[in-house]
Amino acid sequence: xxxxxxxxxxxxxxxxxxxxxxxxxxxxxxxxxxxxxxxxxxxxxxxxxxxxxxxxxxxxxxxxxxxxxxxxxxxxxxxxxxxxxxxxxxxxxxxxxxxxxxxxxxxxxxxxxxxxxxxxxxxxxxxxxxxxxxxxxxxxxxxxxxxxxxxxxxxxxxxxxxxxxxxxxxxxxxxxxxxxxxxxxxxxxxxxxxxxxxxxxxxxxxxxxxxxxxxxxxxxxxxxxxxxxxxxxxxxxxxxxxxxxxxxxxxxxxxxxxxxxxxxxxxxxxxxxxxxxxxxxxxxxxxxxxxxxxxxxxxxxxxxx
Amino acid sequence: xxxxxxxxxxxxxxxxxxxxxxxxxxxxxxxxxxxxxxxxxxxxxxxxxxxxxxxxxxxxxxxxxxxxxxxxxxxxxxxxxxxxxxxxxxxxxxxxxxxxxxxxxxxxxxxxxxxxxxxxxxxxxxxxxxxxxxxxxxxxxxxxxxxxxxxxxxxxxxxxxxxxxxxxxxxxxxxxxxxxxxxxxxxxxxxxxxxxxxxxxxxxxxxxxxxxxxxxxxxxxxxxxxxxxxxxxxxxxxxxxxxxxxxxxxxxxxxxxxxxxxxxxxxxxxxxxxxxxxxxxxxxxxxxxxxxxxxxxxxxxxxxx
Numbered sequence: 199x200x201x202x203x204x205x206x207x208x209x210x211x212x213x214x215x216x217x218x219x220x221x222x223x224x225x226x227x228x229x230x231x232x233x234x235x236x237x238x239x240x241x242x243x244x245x246x247x248x249x250x251x252x253x254x255x256x257x258x259x260x261x262x263x264x265x266x267x268x269x270x271x272x273x274x275x276x277x278x279x280x281x282x283x284x285x286x287x288x289x290x291x292x293x294x295x296x297x298x299x300x301x302x303x304x305x306x307x308x309x310x311x312x313x314x315x316x317x318x319x320x321x322x323x324x325x326x327x328x329x330x331x332x333x334x335x336x337x338x339x340x341x342x343x344x345x346x347x348x349x350x351x352x353x354x355x356x357x358x359x360x361x362x363x364x365x366x367x368x369x370x371x372x373x374x375x376x377x378x379x380x381x382x383x384x385x386x387x388x389x390x391x392x393x394x395x396x397x398x399x400x401x402x403x404x405x406x407x408x409x410x411x412x413x414x415x416x417x418x419x420x421x422x423x424x425x426x427x428x429x430x431x432x433x434x435x436x437x438x439x440x441x442x443x444x445x446x447x448x449x450x451x452x453x454x455x456x457x458x459x460x461x462x463x464x465x466x467x468x469x470x471x472x473x474x475x476x477x478x479x480x481x482x483x484x485x486x487x488x489x490x491x492x493x494x495x496x497x498x499x500x501x502x503x
Numbered sequence: 504x505x506x507x508x509x510x511x512x513x514x515x516x517x518x519x520x521x522x523x524x525x526x527x528x529x530x531x532x533x534x535x536x537x538x539x540x541x542x543x544x545x546x547x548x549x550x551x552x553x554x555x556x557x558x559x560x561x562x563x564x565x566x567x568x569x570x571x572x573x574x575x576x577x578x579x580x581x582x583x584x585x586x587x588x589x590x591x592x593x594x595x596x597x598x599x600x601x602x603x604x605x606x607x608x609x610x611x612x613x614x615x616x617x618x619x620x621x622x623x624x625x626x627x628x629x630x631x632x633x634x635x636x637x638x639x640x641x642x643x644x645x646x647x648x649x650x651x652x653x654x655x656x657x658x659x660x661x662x663x664x665x666x667x668x669x670x671x672x673x674x675x676x677x678x679x680x681x682x683x684x685x686x687x688x689x690x691x692x693x694x695x696x697x698x699x700x701x702x703x704x705x706x707x708x709x710x711x712x713x714x715x716x717x718x719x720x721x722x723x724x725x726x727x728x729x730x731x732x733x734x735x736x737x738x739x740x741x742x743x744x745x746x747x748x749x750x751x752x753x754x755x756x757x758x759x760x761x762x763x764x765x766x767x768x769x770x771x772x773x774x775x776x777x778x779x780x781x782x783x784x785x786x787x788x789x790x791x792x793x794x795x796x797x798x799x800x801x802x803x804x805x806x807x808x
Binding site: 219222234239240241243244269271272274275276277278280281282285303304305306307308310311313314316317318322324325326327329330331332340341342343344345346347365368369370371372373374375376377379380381382386389390393 | 527630670675686
């Protein structure tokens with residue numbers, strides 16, 4: 199699966215993943231009003247608004263970015279109707295040729311991790327037929343439970359040609375509380391990074407592994423070290439923009455050939471219509487603003503502006 | 504919320520939580536056949552079988568145990584239909600007076616953790632009305648992202664009188680890979696335990712805190728130390744039975760008054776009808792076998808056998 203992502207990145211020339219993390223406050227009234235009218239002022243109505251909003255964004259960006267990353271928490275907040283929108287979003291993005299990274303941060307003991315892996319990346323046989331729960335292309339995984347919490351995901355990746363990104367160093371301010379603590383002279387996140395590289399060798403797909411890593415844009419120096427510790431891991435970089443990560447810092451996450459990392463931008467793209475840099479779209483042109491924001495991001499990332 | 508759990512433990516005299524972790528292989532043919540006939544040999548059919556199976560168990564044990572712990576991964580494996588069964592199970596257990604611990608092991612950066620917390624423990628305002636996603640009483644939380652990943656859960660707990668159990672030392676064989684690594688002379692799990700105690704002081708409810716801890720039964724010596732480090736945390740103890748934790752080891756997790764811990768048993772109760780110790784129920788009397796297994800467990804735990 200990672201080779202498919204790399205191909206898409208090369209084709210689009212954009213190492214960007216768009217975080218499809220809807221919030222009601224990002225959605226223009228015209229979409230909300232219609233959704234509430236059709237489905238009620240309810241969880242169902244809110245979930246319908248998420249879906250229509252996502253659809254406008256997807257329709258406007260699917261040809262210029264390689265991938266999207268829906269954050270399942272935003273959908274789970276709305277209970278079952280929200281998760282139905284999550285599933286519809288995953289399906290629609292795949293129809294449009296986008297690669298879908300389910301930002302689910304799951305992780306449990308072995309047999310339980312297997313259930314998560316099957317539900318999100320794999321398939322289950324019932325009777326004579328095979329069914330798929332959510333069927334993302336990639337999922338993010340929490341490593342706190344160690345190898346037997348991660349390996350069931352890798353087994354499913356190998357069986358189904360899917361991939362994972364393991365949390366190594368997250369982008370939030372208190373990520374250091376445990377992740378930066380020194381063990382045998384090196385921070386915990388480096389130890390986790392070493393394991394990611396080791397796990398990844400069990401699932402190579404071209405020059406990179408189906409086992410990637412999450413390393414926050416907010417910590418570029420750590421990204422530099424981790425880039426070296428995990429030569430086969432693609433790095434998913436959240437925290438760019440809204441969380442404080444800056445463009446020039448991103449260079450550390452990439453290899454010399456411009457590959458090796460994919461940067462997530464969520465609010466900066468999906469809520470661009472609310473940003474004063476895109477005043478021409480302030481009437482709620484969600485999709486046009488998102489497309490403009492992607493182009494702007496690309497230019498900035500190339501150092502053209 | 505923790506005081507409600509303590510009251511229920513005292514009333515039932517049973518510091519046991521029943522893990523509602525269904526698998527198709529645990530379910531008798533009579534339930535599966537009927538479910539598949541009604542809903543098809545499909546995810547919907549399997550989810551219906553989970554529901555009917557859960558219902559038989561709940562109806563047989565609701566008066567003798569204080570709490571249940573559905574493991575959401577088992578439901579998520581079946582996609583949306585599975586999660587609908589999860590939600591129905593949560594609701595039904597609460598109607599029966601059981602306290603529900605959603606074993607969801609969520610955890611993310613601050614704003615995202617807040618969405619999980621709202622979806623599982625809290626409420627969301629849409630228009631003028633308030634809605635609830637899954638509405639468990641407690642949820643399990645992964646601490647890898649540090650305080651700002653955990654505190655949004657605590658805010659929701661304080662607002663809604665709910666609780667969490669934070670993963671400190673998990674029951675699986677490779678839990679030591681990161682959790683046992685030595686930092687400033689002490690294993691990581693002790694540092695996490697210290698934080699749990701600190702976080703917990705922000706959410707006291709009687710003698711204990713709404714912020715509890717998960718500590719695996721498979722590591723009794725560590726349980727002993729953690730019991731001391733976290734005097735206000737209730738300890739949720741998984742891994743008893745199937746994963747190798749033994750009855751005599753459980754004593755370390757409890758305080759002298761018999762409180763302070765609640766032990767999870769899943770397969771040993773919900774699949775008791777398949778166990779050779781309960782041959783009289785081998786025709787698929789799921790509920791009767793589960794009830795017998797709870798009584799047997801209680802006797803063993805009291806040291807009566």
